[in-house]
Amino acid sequence: MLLPLPPGDFQAYLFDCDGTITDSMPVHYQAWQEALAEWGADFPEDLFYAWGGRPAADIIVDLNARQGLAMPVATVNEHRESLFQSRLATVQAVPGVLQHLQDAYGRVPFAVVSGSTRDSVTASLTALGLLDRFPVLVCAEDYANPKPDPEPYLTAARLLGADPATCVVFEDTELGVQAAKAAGMAYVKVPPPWERAGAG
Known part of the structure; x- marks a missing residue:
């Protein structure tokens, strides 16, 4: 099930990690x-x-x-x-998000914006063979104010050289969605595991 993008011409894709890229x-x-x-x-x-x-x-x-x-x-x-x-080893990628990663890789720059540590994010993405897709990782050590503050997402946009208004965020949590909105970014809400299981 491909998650629909909001309307817009996006210059960067920003992804939460746990529950968004990884079904963890x-x-x-x-x-x-x-x-x-x-x-x-x-x-x-x-x-x-x-x-x-x-x-x-x-x-x-x-x-x-x-x-x-x-x-x-x-x-x-x-x-x-x-x-x-x-x-x-038991963790898989979230299918609807993985498809966006595969479709847009090489065309749009990506970043991960996570509340987890860099070690945790790196281990998760390495296990899925996806670490090389992300030139920018913004993790718990990289900002003072966590989600729902916009700082983590604004930091990622700055590191990618992207205007926040041209970024789209993929998020599975309400705190993350609030952070994306506060940063002035469009977002895709990733359903929780129990909803995805029912979507087939």
């Missing part, structure tokens, strides 16, 4: 559940998807505050990331 959100959730279990932290699946696009360290800080816990942020985050990367 279910695998991320499994990794979160395992990493948090030893600390007795609760992370319901609906909240996991609602918080999609947020840096993992921020999520751990918020879970600590909400649940009166003192999880060591760096330790939990590293464990979660190692659990995720150990399962990367």
Whole structure:
């Protein structure tokens, strides 16, 4: 199922990574559940998807505050990331997004704009054989204000030398869509896994 583009003559395609290029959100959730279990932290699946696009360290800080816990942020985050990367072989690309990548590659410049770390994004794209498609990666280390702030997407446009008004964003989360809108960019909303499964 090819996701329809909004009207416009786009000079750059900007992609979120997890849940947009990579169908990795279910695998991320499994990794979160395992990493948090030893600390007795609760992370319901609906909240996991609602918080999609947020840096993992921020999520751990918020879970600590909400649940009166003192999880060591760096330790939990590293464990979660190692659990995720150990399962990367099971992750596939999102078909409707992969088709856009194949159709426009070489014609329109691409960037990845992610709330994940550069190591995580690089590992995911390498596992899918797509890393060489993206000359620009804007990851959690590369900006001060995460999505829904426009800074991550505006940073990618600047690095590509593209006018934000000529960029189209591919996003699976509401925070990401808000960031694209705030940056003055058109966007394509990528359906979550349960909706894509029903689309055949």
